[in-house]
Amino acid sequence: MLIGYARVSTDDQNLDLQRDALKSVGCERIFEDTMSGANADRVGLAELMNVLRVGDTVVVWRLDRLGRSLKNLIQLVDCLETAKVGLRSLQENIDTNSSGGRLVFHLFGALAEFEHNLVRERTQAGLVAARARGRMGGRPKRLNPTKRALALKLHHERNHTIEEICKMMDISKSTLYNYLDKADSDVTGIA
Template sequence: MLIGYARVLTDDQNLDLQRDALKGAGCERIFEDTVSGAKADRIGLAALMNVLRAGDTVVIWRLDRLGRSLKNLIQLVERLETVKVGLRSLQENIDTTSSGGRLVFHLFGALAEFERNLIRERTQAGLLAARARGRMGGQPKRLDPTKRALALKLHHERSHTIEEICRMMGISKSTLYNYLDKADSDVIGIA
């Protein structure tokens, strides 16, 4: 039996494209998730794994819809193979029920991992080059040094609540707590 699996990252993304492709491929049932692939507890995937029987084929729209990483994807395919279930990816035209399909699956997976590593290396090189030129990444500070000092002073005087300080400064509690933690670590570093 052909059983489909579809996944999108967030609720505001749409599963229609994947559903249509899976139905067009002949899937009798389709399991779905609307969570990041990094989430270990994907309810739709768990339900899919529970209904699989030997001889079934899991059909996905693209390989990245199933696994959160190359390692995870390979583990899932190996798990499917141990229960004699195949995997078919529509976009990459891979079918692991054949030896050629298994070879292509591993080649695509290796190329995808290689590409991710190249992107990571380029990103790191770019960040190092920017730092060498004095540019730091990340969000700019919400408060200038004067306002930051005032917020810290108000907190240490205990004349205002955290909520009042945040409202006056136009910042969130987490931002204020980050400033407080930074100030505490600077004091500890000096001592």
């Protein structure tokens, strides 16, 4: 059975073009979502996945209507393949029921993994280069070492409340508690 899936990103967009295309190729049912693809809770897609049976084919107008990203699309296709369900994209003219369609998807997957590895390698190389120049990364400390020591001293003297210390230092309670925890772990030798 051909089962359609259509999605638009916003309420002001219209599903008519996708509906018409899916009906014209013979989709017996069409599931729809009207929300961003970045939203993981797509009710229409979840319903679609629940009704699929072996031998069904999911039909989409374009691949970007199904997956939030290439990685997500490949994961969905893997789920469909495991369930022995095909995928057909009308605009890209891809059908995973054919050996050529499966090949295209395996190439997409390999390219996505390659790109992910390149990004990771460049990120690691950049971090190594920054460390070699003395930059450690991360968010800068809210207080310089002198003010941090003063905040700790004020806390240990017990003459001021946490709120008063935070107000004097212009920091949040969580920042002060982080400094206190760090000072305690440095004293006890726990890293």
